[in-house]
Amino acid sequence: MDYAGLDYRNIRFPVDRRLTDEERMHRYRQSSISEAPPMEFLSVTRITSRYIELVDRWYPIKGFNTWLGAALAGTSLFLCGLMILAFFLAPAAGQSEALWFMVIVLLPICLGMVWGGGWLIRTECGRWTHYPMRLNRQTRQVHVFRQDGTVLTVPWDDLFITLGTARAPLSGTTYDLRAHVLDTDGATVRESFTLGYPSPLGNAESIDKFWAFLQPYMEAPDGVERTYRHLKEGGYLVPVDGRKEGWRWSIARSFMLAAPWPWLQFLGSPFLGLNAVGRMVAMWTSKVPRWPDDVEMTSKVERSDPYVLTWRDNAPLGWWELYWPLICTALGVGTFAGVIASILLTS
Structure with a gap:
């Protein structure tokens, strides 16, 4: 918007x-x-x-950044949870290369998306009506x-x-x-x-x-x-x-x-x-x-x-x-x- x-x-x-x-x-x-x-x-x-x-x-468009930011941050947090779970399962499954790819590449991207979602929410919430x-x-x-x-x-x-x-x-x-x-x-x-x-x-x-x-x-x-x-x-x-x-x-x-x-x-x-x-x-x-x-x-x-x-x-x-x-x-x-x-x- x-x-x-x-x-x-x-x-x-x-x-x-x-x-x-x-x-x-x-x-x-x-x-x-x-x-x-x-x-x-x-x-x-x-x-x-x-x-x-x-x-x-x-x-007139208030609310868009709030729900979009919440959806982005929530989805990213869910993906971060999956990666943390995989962190403990990958070594046992012999997938150490996939583990390093997640830790070095995917996890920072997801954390950045969490920050981006929070930034969007902050443009509308906790400010002025x-x-x-x-x-x-x-x-x-x-x-x-x-x-x-x-x-x-x-x-x-x-x-x-x-x-x-x-x-x-x-x-x-x-x-x-x-x-x-x-x-x-x-x-x-x-x-x-x-x-x-x-x-x-x-x-x-x-x-x-x-x-x-x-x-x-x-x-x-x-x-x-x-x-x-x-x-x-x-x-x-x-x-x-x-x-x-x-x-x-x-x-x-x-x-x-x-x-x-x-x-x-x-x-x-x-x-x-x-x-x-x-x-x-x-x-x-x-x-x-x-x-x-x-x-x-x-x-x-x-x-x-x-x-x-x-x-x-x-x-x-x-x-x-x-x-x-x-x-x-x-x-x-x-x-x-x-x-x-x-x-x-x-x-």
């Missing part, structure tokens, strides 16, 4: 470099209005008349919760916003709404983050739609009303505002990429079901991000604010949003467990 920019062990967007011609060509200026239909792509956690809060680019971004319409400041727990605050008008691209082995080229913090020369990138990420299946047109959703909130005189109305009528807000997402949403969110095609959810149930379980584990083991006092002080909302909207205002998840994915999760995890059991019994 697409984990571009993940800042664990120095994997992140390239910085301390010059803007490229392509970035300049595909720039979204703060005053530019998109003619595309607005879409928020399930990225909003909260909206008020003062600010809007968004999730990070890794939130998500990395929020708060765009304050009144102060015109953007607050970004970094992956190390610190907070970046930068003026909205100073951001260089452009179409970002990344390459991932499984999803190919992906697109996001990339924001650069520039040096005083106006051309050197010092920090980068993603303002909007439709999904691994999104395209360049998807970014136009997200910009058509986000830009009016910060720029249009009636932006708050338009954004509130769009969210009120358009679907769900992400249920991580001051809390960890529950297991129901972990299942629903994992299957939402294939929401228009229930048959595809069924066929992909082993993959999507494992992702749902991995997502639950990642959420349960991670901390809820908290904004520092100075950010909260500038984000105070009046009790009478008519434009407050959170996950508490969501409609209940229905059959196709929750219960069908729940059935698919049970079938998928059961299928995976059956395959693993068969392999173990025949080995």
Whole structure:
């Protein structure tokens, strides 16, 4: 999946470099209005008349690294156990050459795979449930919760916003709404983050739609009303505002990429079901991000604010949003467990 920019062990967007011609060509200026239909792509956690809060680019695919890392580490540990057993049996069977091959070649490879699986798990577990971004319409400041727990605050008008691209082995080229913090020369990138990420299946047109959703909130005189109305009528807000997402949403969110095609959810149930379980584990083991006092002080909302909207205002998840994915999760995890059991019994 697409984990571009993940800042664990120095994997992140390239910085301390010059803007490229392509970035300049595909720039979204703060005053530019998109003619595309607005879409928020399930990225909003909260909206008020003062600010809007968004999730990070890794939130939609959370859980993938957890289950994949667990599968990789578990399989490798099992193979290591077999090699240790063979270590005691090979001399008695007169297979000393095979013993040395396992010890010198195969065992280090398996131990490396165990480390790799642990590294994948660590990119999601024991960290933060998500990395929020708060765009304050009144102060015109953007607050970004970094992956190390610190907070970046930068003026909205100073951001260089452009179409970002990344390459991932499984999803190919992906697109996001990339924001650069520039040096005083106006051309050197010092920090980068993603303002909007439709999904691994999104395209360049998807970014136009997200910009058509986000830009009016910060720029249009009636932006708050338009954004509130769009969210009120358009679907769900992400249920991580001051809390960890529950297991129901972990299942629903994992299957939402294939929401228009229930048959595809069924066929992909082993993959999507494992992702749902991995997502639950990642959420349960991670901390809820908290904004520092100075950010909260500038984000105070009046009790009478008519434009407050959170996950508490969501409609209940229905059959196709929750219960069908729940059935698919049970079938998928059961299928995976059956395959693993068969392999173990025949080995």
